[in-house]
Amino acid sequence: MSKLVRDLMKIGVPTCEPETPLGEIAKTMAREEADAVIVMDAYGACGVVSQTDLVKAFTRNWQVLTAKDVMTERIITISPDTAALAAAHLMIDEKVHQLFIMHEHPGPSRPSAVITMRALVREMAGLPPEKVTPPESRKSK
Numbered sequence: 180m181s182k183l184v185r186d187l188m189k190i191g192v193p194t195c196e197p198e199t200p201l202g203e204i205a206k207t208m209a210r211e212e213a214d215a216v217i218v219m220d221a222y223g224a225c226g227v228v229s230q231t232d233l234v235k236a237f238t239r240n241w242q243v244l245t246a247k248d249v250m251t252e253r254i255i256t257i258s259p260d261t262a263a264l265a266a267a268h269l270m271i272d273e274k275v276h277q278l279f280i281m282h283e284h285p286g287p288s289r290p291s292a293v294i295t296m297r298a299l300v301r302e303m304a305g306l307p308p309e310k311v312t313p314p315e316s317r318k319s320k
Contacts, residue, residue, distance in 0.1 A: 184266050185259035187298040188280055190311040192290035194219045195228070197247035201236055204228050204246060212309075214277050214295050217254065218246045223287030226250030229276065256281050257294065263302065266294050 193207045193216045204216050208230065218226040232249045233241075257266055257278040266278055280292040298308060 182263040182302060183259065184257055184261045184263055184278075184280065184294050187263055187266075187302055187308050188259060188292040188294045189298065189309045190292045192217050192279060192293050194224075194290070195246050196220070197225065197245065197250075199246045201228075201233060201241050201244050201246070201249065205233055208233070213293075214297070215293070216246070217279065217290045218250045219287075219289070221287075224254055224279075224281070224290060226252045227254050227279075231276075254279055254281075254290075259292065263294070263299065267299055270296060270299075 193211050193213050195204055195207065195216050195218055197218055197220055199218075207213065207216055215227050215229040217224050218228060226246070228246050228250045232251065236244055236249045255269070255273050255275055255278050257269060257280060259280050269278060270276065276297075277293050277295040279290045280294070282289045282291045301308065
């Protein structure tokens, strides 16, 4: 039986606000070993800042930039019931390193989990999925 996204996903996704400085986002990513941070405004998830976005900003005056300056507004999502193979194809097709699983409830859109290329590589290596991200460290200060 093939694995599903739910079998490989990491519960908990770090978030930040649109005005969060890139240095703080970089600290969050490093601390949580995350490939991306979801940007949240009053209406819910409004964008994503990835490692690629940070590296591109590194060539600019990144010290004065915030999440809203570099974020990608399109958040690519996937259902936890999707085959992991389909997740791999979607990552390749969309040229992204992670897909997000969003809470399925009325109200503001919030991320609940993520599946990354790293998770697929861990599966290939026969390693267990990454652990849950502690709730107290999911939001950047």
